[in-house]
Amino acid sequence: MDYKFALALSLPIAIGLAAIGSGFGLGRAVGQAMEAIGRQPEAAAKIQVAMIIGSAFIEALTIYALVAFFILMGKIG
Amino acid sequence: MGLEFITRIIKTTAALALIVALYLTMYYSGRVALGFLIGAAWSLTNLYFIKGMVTELITPNETRKDVAIVLGFIKFPVLYVGGYLVVASGYFSVCSLLAGFSLIFPIALLKVLGRVILRMDVFGFEKKHAEGAH
Numbered sequence: 574m575d576y577k578f579a580l581a582l583s584l585p586i587a588i589g590l591a592a593i594g595s596g597f598g599l600g601r602a603v604g605q606a607m608e609a610i611g612r613q614p615e616a617a618a619k620i621q622v623a624m625i626i627g628s629a630f631i632e633a634l635t636i637y638a639l640v641a642f643f644i645l646m647g648k649i650g
Numbered sequence: 651m652g653l654e655f656i657t658r659i660i661k662t663t664a665a666l667a668l669i670v671a672l673y674l675t676m677y678y679s680g681r682v683a684l685g686f687l688i689g690a691a692w693s694l695t696n697l698y699f700i701k702g703m704v705t706e707l708i709t710p711n712e713t714r715k716d717v718a719i720v721l722g723f724i725k726f727p728v729l730y731v732g733g734y735l736v737v738a739s740g741y742f743s744v745c746s747l748l749a750g751f752s753l754i755f756p757i758a759l760l761k762v763l764g765r766v767i768l769r770m771d772v773f774g775f776e777k778k779h780a781e782g783a784h
Contacts, residue, residue, distance in 0.1 A: 624708060
C-alpha cells in the first residue's frame, strides 16, 4: 500500500477520533459544570473559571490534531 | 478565584509572548518570532472566545444567547480558517506556532499552582463549606 493512500485513509479517522474525544470531554465538563452551578449558584464564578481553563485545555488538543491534519494533508496531494 | 483570573492569564501570556519573541528575534529569526507570536495570539483568542461563551451561556443569571451565538460564529472561522491559512502558507515554522500556542498552558498551570501553594482563594470555597459542615 502506498503511504499516501494509507495517510488518506487514516487521516480522517484520526481527526474524527480527536473530535469525538474533545466532544466527549467538553460535553462532560459542561454537563458537570451546569449541574454544579445548579446545586450551588453562589459558586458560579469559581466553577466558570475552572470550566474555562478546562475547556481551553481540551480544545487545545483538538487544535493540535487540526494542525497535524493540515500538515499531513499537504503530504497527500 | 473569579473571572479576573482568566484576564490575568491572558495579560501575562501576552507580555511573556512579547518578551520571548524579542529573544527569538535576537537568537533565531524574525520568522520564528512571528510564528511564536501568532501561535500565542491564536491561543489567547481561543481562550477569550471560550471565556465569552462560557460566561454568557453557563451562568445562573439570565443567558444572552444572541451574544454567545455571535461569539460562536466568529470563533470558528477566525480560529480554524485563520489557523489553516497560517499553517498552509508554509511561511511560519510549525514548531514555533505550537510553542506559542502552548505558552498559555504552563502559565495557567503555574498561576493555579502558585495559588495552591500560597493557599489563596482557590481553597476559599472548600474551607468555608468544610467549616460549615462542622
